[in-house]
Amino acid sequence: MDSENLHRRLKKIIGQINAIDRMIDEDIPCEQILMQVNASKSALHKVGHIIVEGHLENCVKNAINDGDADDALSDISSILEYYSRL
Numbered sequence: 001m002d003s004e005n006l007h008r009r010l011k012k013i014i015g016q017i018n019a020i021d022r023m024i025d026e027d028i029p030c031e032q033i034l035m036q037v038n039a040s041k042s043a044l045h046k047v048g049h050i051i052v053e054g055h056l057e058n059c060v061k062n063a064i065n066d067g068d069a070d071d072a073l074s075d076i077s078s079i080l081e082y083y084s085r086l
Contacts, residue, residue: 005050009050013040013043019036020033020036023036049083052079056076056079060075060076
């Protein structure tokens with residue numbers, strides 16, 4: 001997993017959230033605030049996607065290579081369940 005990329009993305013999301021907080025205090029129109037909320041949600045969803053990809057490429061792939069296919073499938077099922085809640 002590319003942790004540097006994830007940290008960079010998360011810092012950007014934190015900045016977006018802080019900007020949304022300021023927008024509320026500055027009485028910015030709701031439409032503009034909601035656009036920023038949606039952008040933050042999309043960015044956070046992408047972070048989740050990157051984490052899932054990394055997990056599949058590393059943990060699940062290693063489990064399959066080690067002959068633990070049942071554990072790998074169970075792990076994939078758990079990850080998809082958590083990720084689909086986002």
